[in-house]
Amino acid sequence: MNKIQIIFDKNKKSFKIKKQLINKIKSYQPKISNLAIVIGGDGFMLSTLKKNKNSKKLFYGINSGNYGFLMNKFSSKNIIKNLSRANLISISPLEMTVRNRNNQIKKSLAINEVSILRQSRQAASLSIKHGSKKIIKHLVSDGVLVSTPAGSTAYNLSVHGPILGLNSNKLSIAPISPFRPRRWKGKIVSDRSKIVIQNLSPLKRPISAVADNYEVRNAKSITVKTNKKIKFNLLYDRNRSLQKKIKVEQLRKETS
Secondary structure, rough: OOOOEEEEEHHHHHHHHHHHHHHOOOOOOOOOEEEEEEEEOHHHHHHHHHHOOOOOOEEEEOOOOOOOOOOOOOOOOHHHHHHHHHHEEOOOOOOEEEEEOOOEEEEEEEEOEEEEEEEOOOOOOEEEOOEEEEEEEEEEEEEEEOOOOOOOOOHHHOOOOOOOOOOOOOOOEEEOOOOOOOOOOOOEOOOOOOEEEEEEEOOOOEEEEEEEEEEEEEEEEEEEEEOOOOOOOEEOOHHHHHHHHHHHHHHHHHOO
């Protein structure tokens, strides 16, 4: 018999959902042998996926957090039907490589975005390129954000970055409160791009590099690229797919 792994966040709502879920799936035998149900919010799902980056599991998220964009809504009545009819989405993360002021190298994965943020009262002074092409020679801002399609409705949207279709094969580069050039809106690039962000003034204007929620301080240079070798397999209810959620956000943005 194929077993379902249940991974849950440590809060009252997650415990309550887990209890109901166990009662419902006692006699349910999934067709797949590597199904994991994750109960929590978006942050918990992100950390769970990264811990299982070498796994071939299929992850079905149940929201017990606030927004839960990456998760499904729990229905005690329909959970078996939803699991058996769920649609599969595969996404690849960004790989962030940071060289700090001491020339130490730090690496981390980001499913939503890599954020470059000023670390002091001084604005960040950055150059950005992909491959051998300069995207911007000198950006003075609070920072810059590189987002995946899956993460484009999160922090990226808050800094007025574009929402990307899940199958667009694109990444968004969006400035955070740009000062010079004040009207720079960012750029959309191929997800095969190797993006290099350089701190032009590391001593006077220190910056942090953050991959989702993993932070490296005093960054000197940051390389961001999509790691196509890693695939996270997510399951979504048929009528609430990730593509549909992104389309709803696109329409909401246009009519706001």
